[in-house]
Amino acid sequence: MSFLHYSIADFDEMEKHFRTKFVNSLSGFKSVNLVGSKGFDGVENLAIFSQVFHIGSNPAALGMILRPATVPRNTLTNIEQSKHFTINHIHPEIVQMAHQTSARYDKLVSEFKEVGLTSWYSEACTAPYVEESRIKIGLRLVERYNVKYNDTILLIGEILECFVPENILREDGFLDIHEAETVTVASIDAYHKTEKIERLSYAKANKLLTVLDKKLF
């Protein structure tokens, strides 16, 4: 296998769009979710994010990175106003609609209507869910951090509730998101399905790992 080497000086010299696609490929496969929100103007907003990540199980919370001056600005405004937002998984049938939410629509336009997805509400969360999504999470904004290095914004959301398909819950708490056909993204636009390798036992020093039983995966 032959390798290419890029230094920090090489990044500076890359053409802008080339660099965006290149650097976005480096962190590995990313989660990709639709974030639903609604602010004081009452307009439902929906935006695709590949920077949502696990931040804690107890209390249950997710983190999300937002760019300050680009597409997700409406999302940020809405979340800061209402304190609520939703995170909705994407499966192959809705990938193109989900991707289309990254277009720049006017603040008064609902991406739900523009791309053809359906908003849905629960009792506990004021932000709109994506009815078509198979895994839906409702969150409450609890903290915001401004990353000085590049002006991105970290939001911490406490999970208020979630909706998951009954058939994907395994007896040890694992949710088989592969069975729910949750997709993953590479770089900014390359959508992938998944294929199972294995679930591995909790690792301990001086103990061999075991592959978990098929019933759990």
Next chain:
Amino acid sequence: MSFLHYSIADFDEMEKHFRTKFVNSLSGFKSVNLVGSKGFDGVENLAIFSQVFHIGSNPAALGMILRPATVPRNTLTNIEQSKHFTINHIHPEIVQMAHQTSARYDKLVSEFKEVGLTSWYSEACTAPYVEESRIKIGLRLVERYNVKYNDTILLIGEILECFVPENILREDGFLDIHEAETVTVASIDAYHKTEKIERLSYAKANKLLTVLDKKLF
């Protein structure tokens, strides 16, 4: 499709390990990487992380969430001492070795030796790379944020350099990490390969998306 609903009160009542696996499943498929570091004691450390994410292309930077009091403590100490760390992709042949780095080893023990992976050094980065990894990234610590909500830590690393297989670079800057067999993880222990769906064009309002040419994916 039948759905289960869980509220914040239900999370509180879950058994601890059940909750960990459940909540870790909610964010979707995650990047999973090996983080290499070495502090003042000179002991090479290697730890698996599923909370590495893209934070910016220009300057090129990655973010990483660390738990304060558990497995990654050696990683944090080393990074704060040397200011350098590496992020290394995982492919199927090294999944079990990578997972085994999550066991609690003594600070004076090198996970490289314990799990059977090989350390390798470049000129620009003082932290050890994983020789077996196909995509290797060297970083310099630029910022740290303490998340008050749950005591996790956000580190921002500026990318100093990277090594990528020549055959995965596409002409628009996209790196075909599927071809490099980079794996992704669900929850805390479920490793997956990927299967391509499609790359989609840059989304614009009132314009139909197109699927990018096969040469680019």
